[in-house]
Amino acid sequence: MTQGRIHSIETFGTVDGPGIRFVLFMQGCPMRCLYCHNPDTWNLESGVLKTPDEILHEILKYRPYYKDTGGLTISGGEACLQLDFVLELFALCKKEGIHTCLDTSGITFNQKDDRYLKLCELCDLVLLDMKQMSSARHKELCGFENDRVFAFASFLAQHHVPVWIRHVLVPGLTDDAEHLMAMRKWIDTLSNVEKVEVLPYHTMGIVKYQSLGLDYPLAGVNAPSAEKVIMAREILCGDQHEKI
Numbered sequence: 001m002t003q004g005r006i007h008s009i010e011t012f013g014t015v016d017g018p019g020i021r022f023v024l025f026m027q028g029c030p031m032r033c034l035y036c037h038n039p040d041t042w043n044l045e046s047g048v049l050k051t052p053d054e055i056l057h058e059i060l061k062y063r064p065y066y067k068d069t070g071g072l073t074i075s076g077g078e079a080c081l082q083l084d085f086v087l088e089l090f091a092l093c094k095k096e097g098i099h100t101c102l103d104t105s106g107i108t109f110n111q112k113d114d115r116y117l118k119l120c121e122l123c124d125l126v127l128l129d130m131k132q133m134s135s136a137r138h139k140e141l142c143g144f145e146n147d148r149v150f151a152f153a154s155f156l157a158q159h160h161v162p163v164w165i166r167h168v169l170v171p172g173l174t175d176d177a178e179h180l181m182a183m184r185k186w187i188d189t190l191s192n193v194e195k196v197e198v199l200p201y202h203t204m205g206i207v208k209y210q211s212l213g214l215d216y217p218l219a220g221v222n223a224p225s226a227e228k229v230i231m232a233r234e235i236l237c238g239d240q241h242e243k244i
Helices: 052-061 079-095 115-122 135-142 147-158 177-187 206-211 226-243
Strands: 004-013 021-026 048-050 071-075 099-104 125-129 163-169 193-200
Touching (some): 004 079, 071 079, 079 115, 193 226
Parallel strands (some): 099 125, 125 163
């Protein structure tokens, strides 16, 4: 059985998908987002090795709390770097009737990789982190262009996989109205988007950079104002923004 490198586990997550969730944070990420608050997840050689069976055993301990509204969310890092592990664990959860959710940037997507077809069969919901509409600005922000992200979003729509779009609002980087309106226009082309979440940038990750001996790339950047957050939610979320 495949082993996965695990960064950490949250047994009562309430912000990564619907209901109360078992959130599994995978180790390893190819991106270096300037606003990343978990730089300790980057190294793919770190983490604790676990099998899907071992993780399922832990999930089942808390099953009464998840009931019909919660389930499992696999996040990262970038979970799709360990796609074989993700698929095996999702398959086990589906057999148990447990809702499966993947939080991903989509940056590893390759349409020639048949494992993504299997993912569509096993994943009940994808939380897709859309960082920047401009490919050039996306590369400046994360180290990669965004063509694979767009391709993955289209692929999920073609295969009718429900998606929640998530966007981190960073002052000066992802908060201008032109960018947000372009994102809204793009979202409107996707038939499978159930929800849009605006996540205000925060500085709680600074201490992790300090502990790792790393310079914090957004030193001096503060959280967005309440007015900016409201504006972004009005543009991206439309009628649902009051609920978020």
